[in-house]
Every structure is written in structure tokens, then in C-alpha cells.
Amino acid sequence: MGYIHSLETFGTVDGPGVRFVVFFEGCPMRCQYCHNPDTWHMQDGTKMQADEIIEKMERNRSYYATGGITATGGEPMMQLDFLLELFTKAKEKGIPTCLDTSGIMFPGTQENVLCQEKIPGMEDSLCPEKLSGKEDSLCPEKLADKEDSLCQEKIPGMEDSLCPGEKQKKDRLEKIACLMEVTDLVMLDIKHIDDTEHRKLTGQSNQNILSFAKYLDSIGKPVWIRHVVVPGITLEEHELKELGRFLSTLSNVEKLEVLPYHSLGKVKYDNLGIEYPLKDTPQTTKEQAAWAREQICSTWKREKTGEN
Ligand code: SF4
Numbered sequence: 001m002g003y004i005h006s007l008e009t010f011g012t013v014d015g016p017g018v019r020f021v022v023f024f025e026g027c028p029m030r031c032q033y034c035h036n037p038d039t040w041h042m043q044d045g046t047k048m049q050a051d052e053i054i055e056k057m058e059r060n061r062s063y064y065a066t067g068g069i070t071a072t073g074g075e076p077m078m079q080l081d082f083l084l085e086l087f088t089k090a091k092e093k094g095i096p097t098c099l100d101t102s103g104i105m106f107p108g109t110q111e112n113v114l115c116q117e118k119i120p121g122m123e124d125s126l127c128p129e130k131l132s133g134k135e136d137s138l139c140p141e142k143l144a145d146k147e148d149s150l151c152q153e154k155i156p157g158m159e160d161s162l163c164p165g166e167k168q169k170k171d172r173l174e175k176i177a178c179l180m181e182v183t184d185l186v187m188l189d190i191k192h193i194d195d196t197e198h199r200k201l202t203g204q205s206n207q208n209i210l211s212f213a214k215y216l217d218s219i220g221k222p223v224w225i226r227h228v229v230v231p232g233i234t235l236e237e238h239e240l241k242e243l244g245r246f247l248s249t250l251s252n253v254e255k256l257e258v259l260p261y262h263s264l265g266k267v268k269y270d271n272l273g274i275e276y277p278l279k280d281t282p283q284t285t286k287e288q289a290a291w292a293r294e295q296i297c298s299t300w301k302r303e304k305t306g307e308n
Pocket residue numbers: 027028029030031033034035036037039073074075102
């Protein structure tokens with residue numbers, strides 16, 4: 001069973017073709033430009049079974065002849081078991097699958113992001129440190145600087161075996177490997193290439209995200225990269241070029257989408273009573289977005305081919 005924000009039956013910007021889009025609830029990031037703040041808290045979602053979602057899609061299966069199902073959110077990989085079940089069932093029916101993710105849940109140096117949300121009945125699948133009795137110390141905001149803390153404690157009498165954090169990481173990697181076997185395409189958002197700036201923009205480090213990108217490259221998984229350009233935040237030439245350099249190290253990127261920041265999500269913040277962080281930031285113009293794309297792509301090409 002998963003916690004779902006909503007279903008969209010005719011998505012045209014969430015992967016190839018026309019898509020049945022599943023918005024998952026729950027996200028450990030707090031991107032300043034997020035236009036879905038209503039997906040941040042998993043417990044706000046509607047509980048749904050994977051079969052129920054597939055059945056809803058299949059009612060209009062002919063719509064999706066050129067597309068398939070897309071999991072987005074929120075962060076779908078926060079509900080990894082459910083996502084795996086959903087995509088496994090989709091593939092059994094021959095439905096193409098696309099995962100739209102920030103990659104933040106990939107096990108890297110920031111294990112603690114797993115545990116922001118305490119979901120009744122799902123605690124054990126989310127929280128590696130449940131095993132070591134540290135349930136109250138798991139909020140990512142509190143742990144931003146404690147990335148290496150998970151595996152410091154060994155189980156008494158079992159010092160030579162995996163500590164709980166290591167075991168959880170291994171289990172999670174195995175599940176992600178299974179998920180990738182039933183995922184046709186990953187749309188990966190790289191919010192900011194600079195870690196310090198990424199933390200300011202999203203509240204989280206980008207290290208897990210970049211590790212996920214490298215992992216996807218290592219298994220040859222097709223990826224579309226998405227990057228939102230925001231004046232004063234992600235519209236800096238040297239950072240865009242750095243992103244181009246990073247992309248040149250990957251060989252699985254099929255497409256780059258450079259998306260201009262817009263403030264259409266502000267109304268949701270107003271409705272939720274949350275202050276909109278970018279209220280003084282202008283929207284990105286088409287010209288700025290095209291310029292940003294050129295900075296990324298020219299560097300990417302130059303690094304890849306050695307040509308100027
Ligand atoms: S990753 Fe960022 S943009 Fe996406 S849902 Fe989470 S906070 Fe919003």
C-alpha cells in the first residue's frame with residue numbers, strides 16, 4: 001500500500017508519450033521553487049494499492065499506447081517497496097515505466113534523509129536507525145552535518161558483521177537494483193551542481209543525487225536530466241558549466257531538459273499558509289533558459305569530444 005497525492009490521467013510532460021502519472025506523497029527535500037508543497041508529507045496522502053492504480057490506468061489503456069506510467073511526487077523513492085511493487089506489476093502488464101526522482105533517497109553519505117517521515121505502520125521500512133534506538137534524531141534538518149554517523153555503532157558481540165546502517169544501505173541498494181530492472185527511464189532532477197548551494201536551495205546535500213547519477217550510468221539506465229534555472233540561484237555561468245562537465249562524465253543521458261523557473265506554485269503556499277521563499281525572485285525568461293542550456297551543452301560537448 002502506498003501514500004498517493006493524486007493521479008493524472010493525461011500527462012504530457014512526464015516522460016515519453018502520454019502518461020498515467022502517479023504523484024507520490026512525501027519528500028525529504030524543501031526546494032525553494034517547489035510547486036508541489038502539498039506533496040511533502042507522506043501522511044497527507046491517500047492510501048492506495050498498486051493493483052488499484054494499475055486497474056485505473058488500464059481502463060483507458062489505449063490512451064497510453066505511446067507512453068506509459070510515470071511515478072513522480074513528492075519523491076517516489078521514499079516509498080521504495082511500494083514503488084517496486086507498482087512498477088513490477090506495470091511491467092507484468094507490458095506497461096512502460098518512468099521514474100521522476102530527485103535521487104535523494106539513493107544510499108550514499110546522507111543515510112538519514114530516509115527517516116524524515118514517521119509513517120504509522122511503515123517505520124521499519126524507512127528508518128535504518130530504528131535498529132539502534134535513535135528514532136528521535138532522524139530529522140534531516142537536524143542531521144545535515146552528520147552524514148557519517150550511521151555506521152559508527154557496531155552490534156555488541158557482532159563487531160565483525162554489518163552494523164545496522166550498513167545493512168540497511170545494502171538492503172536498499174538491492175531493492176534499488178530490483179527497481180531499476182522494472183524501470184525503463186529515469187528522469188533525474190539535478191537541482192544544483194554545487195553542494196553548498198544545493199543545501200541552501202533544497203535543505204539537503206547533493207552527494208546522494210550525484211552518486212545516483214553515477215550509479216545509473218554504471219548500469220546503463222537511460223536517463224533524462226532536468227535542471228530548473230532560477231535567476232540568482234542556478235543561473236550562474238560557472239555552475240552551469242560545472243553541470244555540463246559532470247554530464248560529460250556520464251554516457252547514459254538521452255536528454256537534457258532546462259526548465260525556466262516560474263512562480264505558478266505560489267498560490268499553493270498561500271493556501272497552505274507557508275511563506276513562499278522566492279517571492280522576490282523574478283521568473284526566468286525564455287532567453288535566460290536558452291542561454292543556460294547553451295552553457296551546459298557547450299561545456300558538455302567540449303568535455304566529451306575535446307572540440308571547442
Ligand atoms: S524534490 Fe524539491 S521540487 Fe520535488 S517535490 Fe521535493 S521539494 Fe518539491
